[in-house]
Amino acid sequence: MYLARKQIDGKTHYTIRESYRKAGAYLSRDLFELGAEPAQFIVYPGGNAFYIDAVVEDGIRSLGSEPAPEDMENLFWPFLNPDIRRKLEPFRRQECQSRSRRSPVAATDSCDAHIFDKRRIHFLKTGQTDPRALGRVPATLLRRFRNKSRDEIEQDFIEMESILRPRDYKTYTYAIFNLQQFFHQRFASRHPEFLDVEEVDGCFIEEVCRLQRDKVFWAGMESGNRLSDYLVRYAVMYFDHDYAARSLAEEYLRDFINRHRHYRPPPSVAVRMEEMAAIFGKSRDVLKKMNRRDLWRLYRRRAQELHPDKGGDHERFVKLNEAYQRLVRIKH
Numbered sequence: 001m002y003l004a005r006k007q008i009d010g011k012t013h014y015t016i017r018e019s020y021r022k023a024g025a026y027l028s029r030d031l032f033e034l035g036a037e038p039a040q041f042i043v044y045p046g047g048n049a050f051y052i053d054a055v056v057e058d059g060i061r062s063l064g065s066e067p068a069p070e071d072m073e074n075l076f077w078p079f080l081n082p083d084i085r086r087k088l089e090p091f092r093r094q095e096c097q098s099r100s101r102r103s104p105v106a107a108t109d110s111c112d113a114h115i116f117d118k119r120r121i122h123f124l125k126t127g128q129t130d131p132r133a134l135g136r137v138p139a140t141l142l143r144r145f146r147n148k149s150r151d152e153i154e155q156d157f158i159e160m161e162s163i164l165r166p167r168d169y170k171t172y173t174y175a176i177f178n179l180q181q182f183f184h185q186r187f188a189s190r191h192p193e194f195l196d197v198e199e200v201d202g203c204f205i206e207e208v209c210r211l212q213r214d215k216v217f218w219a220g221m222e223s224g225n226r227l228s229d230y231l232v233r234y235a236v237m238y239f240d241h242d243y244a245a246r247s248l249a250e251e252y253l254r255d256f257i258n259r260h261r262h263y264r265p266p267p268s269v270a271v272r273m274e275e276m277a278a279i280f281g282k283s284r285d286v287l288k289k290m291n292r293r294d295l296w297r298l299y300r301r302r303a304q305e306l307h308p309d310k311g312g313d314h315e316r317f318v319k320l321n322e323a324y325q326r327l328v329r330i331k332h
Contacts, residue, residue, distance in 0.1 A: 019149035169237035
């Protein structure tokens with residue numbers, strides 16, 4: 001059993017589901033609707049004790065499934081009273097360790113995960129975008145996909161992706177859809193923000209549609225005439241967010257300097273506001289009024305024009321980065 005989440009009218013609604021095997025594929029089905037407040041089904045008889053309302057277990061049993069006590073506790077644990085959860089956490093941790101020792105997983109056990117799942121878990125666990133490292137993903141990370149329906153796997157990823165910050169969304173989608181395969185520039189794998197925006201957008205749409213048509217990936221799930229909700233969330237991540245600005249710019253500058261070791265920047269590259277306006281091609285007033293998002297977009301366009309790999313001047317490129325960093329600090 002697992003907990004499925006779905007947004008309805010701006011609120012997260014929860015449903016208890018289970019994966020089951022049928023005709024060689026893993027399917028999923030709804031067992032019990034919890035609504036937007038699963039905590040309403042937790043009963044506190046006193047002290048630190050709690051149990052799940054019998055209506056939940058009765059509803060699940062009526063569908064021919066037998067809920068295990070530890071499964072029910074795991075499902076409702078996030079909604080438990082915080083004070084009680086804090087007091088019971090040490091005992092819960094000990095019990096989990098004890099079960100793990102009683103049921104060890106064989107070291108030779110493996111899982112043939114889909115390449116898209118491998119890319120996602122590789123990024124979420126390492127933060128790396130290099131697809132060449134996928135072959136080194138530990139088998140223990142992939143075992144979590146065994147004996148699960150596609151729906152349960154996608155729900156697992158929704159939970160795992162909660163660790164991402166909005167500034168990571170676009171880099172994440174660029175990496176998991178392996179968009180760098182369509183570009184030959186040296187910076188394509190680590191700095192997609194300097195690629196042609198429309199070309200990258202087109203490649204992203206193409207890959208999303210390709211995955212939507214992948215019958216192996218969606219085995220056990222009904223296919224419709226519209227884009228899956230599980231892919232819609234990636235479209236939102238990609239189109240509604242920009243690449244992380246400051247860290248990528250600084251990393252890109254360091255990478256550029258390392259590749260041009262004959263160049264050594266002075267201890268401080270002072271750039272006056274007049275120079276900033278000139279290098280950005282905007283007036284001082286326009287630069288002052290820009291918010292950080294618009295400034296980042298302008299910086300990205302100018303960086304594409306001034307980048308040495310595209311025939312630009314490396315000194316102007318360095319000054320552009322210095323100007324951008326100063327303006328970002330001012331607007332912080």
